[in-house]
Amino acid sequence: MIGVFDSGFGGLTVLKEVMRELPQYDYVYLGDNARAPYGNRTKETIIEYTDQAVRFLFERGARLIIIACFTATSQALREMQEKYLRNPNSKYKDRKILGVVRPVVEAAVLATHSKRIGVIGTKGTIASKSFEIELKKIDPKVCVAQQACPLLVPFIEEGWHTKPEAKSILKKYLRSIQTHNIDTLLLGCTHYPLMIADIRRIIGKRVNVLHSGEIIAKSVVNYLKRHPEIEEQLSRSKKDEGSREFLTTESPERFNEFARKFAGIEAKNTARVELH
Numbered sequence: 001m002i003g004v005f006d007s008g009f010g011g012l013t014v015l016k017e018v019m020r021e022l023p024q025y026d027y028v029y030l031g032d033n034a035r036a037p038y039g040n041r042t043k044e045t046i047i048e049y050t051d052q053a054v055r056f057l058f059e060r061g062a063r064l065i066i067i068a069c070f071t072a073t074s075q076a077l078r079e080m081q082e083k084y085l086r087n088p089n090s091k092y093k094d095r096k097i098l099g100v101v102r103p104v105v106e107a108a109v110l111a112t113h114s115k116r117i118g119v120i121g122t123k124g125t126i127a128s129k130s131f132e133i134e135l136k137k138i139d140p141k142v143c144v145a146q147q148a149c150p151l152l153v154p155f156i157e158e159g160w161h162t163k164p165e166a167k168s169i170l171k172k173y174l175r176s177i178q179t180h181n182i183d184t185l186l187l188g189c190t191h192y193p194l195m196i197a198d199i200r201r202i203i204g205k206r207v208n209v210l211h212s213g214e215i216i217a218k219s220v221v222n223y224l225k226r227h228p229e230i231e232e233q234l235s236r237s238k239k240d241e242g243s244r245e246f247l248t249t250e251s252p253e254r255f256n257e258f259a260r261k262f263a264g265i266e267a268k269n270t271a272r273v274e275l276h
């Protein structure tokens, strides 16, 4: 089973693409909606919440966990890998935890010609500099322009992202990035694909705006090809289409409504769970 974790609804944009590429596996999606958004929280809090979610998903039987949240990946992925995969006393050493920053960074380095790359994300993601660090690990010559866009997630969660107010805020955020003459823009937040058409229109045709969900899904496919031992564990119950389970720490009804609106996913039998 593949566990997909996000602070709330945003990871559904990743899950949707991963399920499209790999429909045959079983998935459990966990959204910590009761404590979302994570974007403005401290690193310590994000580590604590992500740790609870990762333990929960491993206990439920996930062989592979995708932390489908840029904020949680930026602030807590390394800590989770240390604690669960590299610690000799861990029960889960044979499992895997993937984040979402590395795949989009690799795609951006391949896509850029000018080596000038822009990143937009939550406050936590931008403050962590995770994108800049990962981009420079691959190519130290890249110039990275970053912009936190903290108002976009609340607008999107309210379903207000199509309103003129949201577009004018987006325009303000993108203005600072535009001055850096970038040719590639990364959407460093799970919610932003919902505004990708506006982002592309505002930033202009000369900038390649990468769709994170699609890139992450392709990287999971490649990852499983490179790790047959994990693929073998996942495919033990292989069918044409695997099972889908949805869990939330808040209202299942609200989750189902959002999954439909947000990602076009029909979530049924969604259950409420507690993380601690």
Ligand code: DGL
Binding pocket: 006, 007, 008, 010, 011, 036, 037, 038, 039, 040, 068, 069, 070, 071, 072, 122, 125, 153, 188, 189, 190, 191
């Ligand atoms: N899922 C988060 C991310 O990708 C956005 C929502 C939040 O701030 O929790 O950064």
